[in-house]
Amino acid sequence: MTENEVELEQSASDTRSVRCSGRVLRREFFAKVLLADPYPLNVVVPWKEAFSSSPEWRAAKEQIEFEWNRTLELRRTLIPSSIAQPLGRSLETTTLAWEKINGVPVLSLLLRGRVLDRSGMTAAAMFHAGAWLRTLHQKTAYDSELLDAKEILTFVLRVIQSQKPSTYVQQARAIVQEAIAKLGASRISSAIALNHGDFTLANLMWDEHTEQISVVDFENAMPNGIWQDLSTMALSLRKQLLNPLVSGNQIREMEKAFWAGYGEVSPDLLSFVYALAISRILVYYPNRVASRGERHGWIGAVTGSLYRSFLQGSMVSRSVQPWSMRAPIPSETER
Numbered sequence: 305m306t307e308n309e310v311e312l313e314q315s316a317s318d319t320r321s322v323r324c325s326g327r328v329l330r331r332e333f334f335a336k337v338l339l340a341d342p343y344p345l346n347v348v349v350p351w352k353e354a355f356s357s358s359p360e361w362r363a364a365k366e367q368i369e370f371e372w373n374r375t376l377e378l379r380r381t382l383i384p385s386s387i388a389q390p391l392g393r394s395l396e397t398t399t400l401a402w403e404k405i406n407g408v409p410v411l412s413l414l415l416r417g418r419v420l421d422r423s424g425m426t427a428a429a430m431f432h433a434g435a436w437l438r439t440l441h442q443k444t445a446y447d448s449e450l451l452d453a454k455e456i457l458t459f460v461l462r463v464i465q466s467q468k469p470s471t472y473v474q475q476a477r478a479i480v481q482e483a484i485a486k487l488g489a490s491r492i493s494s495a496i497a498l499n500h501g502d503f504t505l506a507n508l509m510w511d512e513h514t515e516q517i518s519v520v521d522f523e524n525a526m527p528n529g530i531w532q533d534l535s536t537m538a539l540s541l542r543k544q545l546l547n548p549l550v551s552g553n554q555i556r557e558m559e560k561a562f563w564a565g566y567g568e569v570s571p572d573l574l575s576f577v578y579a580l581a582i583s584r585i586l587v588y589y590p591n592r593v594a595s596r597g598e599r600h601g602w603i604g605a606v607t608g609s610l611y612r613s614f615l616q617g618s619m620v621s622r623s624v625q626p627w628s629m630r631a632p633i634p635s636e637t638e639r
Contacts, residue, residue, distance in 0.1 A: 319339065319340060320338070320339060320340045320343060320344060320346070321336050321337060321338050321339055321340070321343075322336070322337045322339060323335070323336050323337075324336075324337075325404060331391075331403065332403070332404035333391055333401050333402065333403060333404055334388065334401070334402050334403075334404050334405070335399060335400065335401040335402070336399070336400050337397065337398060337399045338364045338367060338368065338398040338399075340364065341363065341364035341365075341398070342361040342362060342363050342364065343361065343362050343363070343364045343367040344360065344361055345360055345361065345362060345523065345524055346502065346523075346524070347360070347501075347524060348501075348502050348504065348524075348536055348539075349532045349535060349536050349580075350535050350536070350539050350580040350581050350583075350584035351456075351460045351463070351580055351583075351584055353459075353463060354456050354459045354460055354463075355456075355532075364398040365395045365398060367398075367523065368393050368394075368395055368398055368399070368400055369393075369395070370523070371400055371522055371523050372390060372393045372400060374522045374525045375387060375388070375390045375402070375522055376390065378440075378498075378522065378525070381440070381443050381444060382436070382439060382440060382443070385516060385518070386436060386516065386517060386518050386519060387518065387519060387520075388402035388403055388404070388405050388518070388520060389402060389403040390402050390403075391403055402520075405509050405518045405520065406509075406511045406513075406514075406516075406518075407509035407510050407511035407512075407516065407518055408509065408510055408511075408512075409505075409506065409508065409509055409510075410426060410429045410430070410433070410505045410508040410509070410510050411505040411506050411508075413425055413426050413429065413510060414426050414505065414544060414550060414554065414555075414558070415547075415549070415550070417549065417551065424557070425510060425512055426510075426554060426557070426558050427554075427557040427558050427560075427561040428510075428515065428561070429508065429510035429517055429558075430558040430559070430561040430562040430565065431561040431562070431564055431565040432510075432515070432516075432517035432565060433508050433517050433519075433537075433562060433565065434561070434562040434563060434564065434565025434566035434567075435565040435566070436517055436519060436565075437500070437503060437533055437537075437565075437566055438565065438566045438567050440497070440498060440500065441495060441497040441498075441499075441530045441533070442497070444497045444498035444527070445495045445496065445497040445530075446496060446497070446527070447495075447496040448493055448494065448495050448496060449493070449494050449495075449496055449529055450491040450492070450493060451491060451492050451493070451494045451529055451531065451573075451576070452490060452491050453487055453490070453491065453492050453572070453576045454484055454487055454490040454491075455490070456576075457480050457483055457484050457487075457576070457579060457580075458484065460480055460579075460580065460583060461477060461480045461481065461484070463587075464476050464477050464480060464583060464587055465477060467587055470590070472586040472587065472590050472620060473586070473587060475586050475624070476582075476583040476586035476587045477583075479579060479582055479583050479586070479624070480579050480583050482579075483575050483576065483578075483579035486575055487572055487575065487576070488572055489572070492570065492572040492573055492576065493570070493573075494529040494530055494531050494573060495529070495530050496527055496528065496529055496530075497527065497528075497530055498525060498526070498527055499524075499525065499526060499527070499528045499529075499530065499532050499533045500519065500522065500524070500525055500533055501522070501523070501524025501525045501526055501528075501532075501533075502521055502523070502524050502536065503519075503533045503536050503537050503540075504536060504537065504539075504540035505540050505541070505544070506540075507519060507520050507521045508520075531573055531576060531577055534566075534569070534573075534574075534577045535576075535577040535578075535580045535581050537562065538559075538577055538578055538580075538581035538582075539580075539581040539584060539585065541555055541558060541559050541562070542555070542559075542581055542582065542585055542623045542624070543585055543589060543623060544623075545619060545622050545623035546585070546589055546619045546620065546623055547619070548611075548615050548619060552622050578626075582623075582624045585620070585623055585624060586620065586624060589620075590612075590616060590620060
């Protein structure tokens with residue numbers, strides 16, 4: 305291959321974009337081409353129905369400029385090596401390219417299983433992820449809000465009560481009701497800062513050689529209450545427990561490490577975050593399994609039926625256990 309040749313490999317695609325990687329001038333890159341215009345924003349915060357202020361669409365060219373500028377801003381604000389260096393953009397072809405990040409997706413590390421994670425890489429990665437997110441929130445905070453947590457949870461409760469009755473819906477209702485009763489006040493304080501907007505395991509990269517966490521995908525990065533990033537990560541961690549191949553102990557260690565890295569959070573804010581995440585799991589994800597056959601044909605229908613009959617109850621039960629409802633206060637060496 306000469307220096308002017310390009311190696312290109314498509315890695316993933318959906319109706320919104322196609323993602324690919326390759327090499328040009330001996331430099332590895334990752335690129336995303338937007339297919340939809342206007343571009344639909346994939347808001348992942350639990351119960352996004354309760355928050356109508358976020359935009360749902362953005363013109364494709366505007367989205368390209370948005371992601372480009374956000375990447376540059378975050379590299380100035382945080383450790384540059386934790387964010388991929390942008391290489392170029394094209395408004396005409398609605399394409400963005402970044403330098404490829406070294407490391408392995410944290411989600412892939414988790415799915416390898418606990419046996420292959422003897423060194424605790426996933427927990428180490430989550431500690432650094434929590435610290436990264438805390439730094440982002442602290443350095444970009446510009447205000448605080450009195451979050452009407454009880455009103456939001458009451459809205460969520462109404463949505464839950466409108467669902468077809470089931471054991472999981474009943475459990476979700478009880479969890480939200482308990483959170484509403486436990487809140488010391490109707491409104492709780494929450495800092496307003498730049499949120500990643502999709503802070504999930506899928507967007508974290510871990511380099512075990514340098515012990516560096518890197519974060520990708522800033523298409524939804526917007527100023528918001530910090531509870532949005534926190535509830536998104538809580539949901540991302542807990543829903544992994546629906547997979548019978550994922551170790552419950554490993555997720556507990558990862559979750560504990562994340563909160564140790566992030567630092568102190570008020571009990572009311574944490575209760576609010578987990579009420580959103582866990583009730584969402586109970587209402588939404590069992591239905592996803594039940595409809596698996598509609599999306600994956602007869603093989604999906606069979607595996608979905610077996611999962612629902614023999615595993616779903618225990619998997620859902622462990623994903624909503626209240627074993628990490630309190631964020632630990634980090635020691636001086638961890639701050």
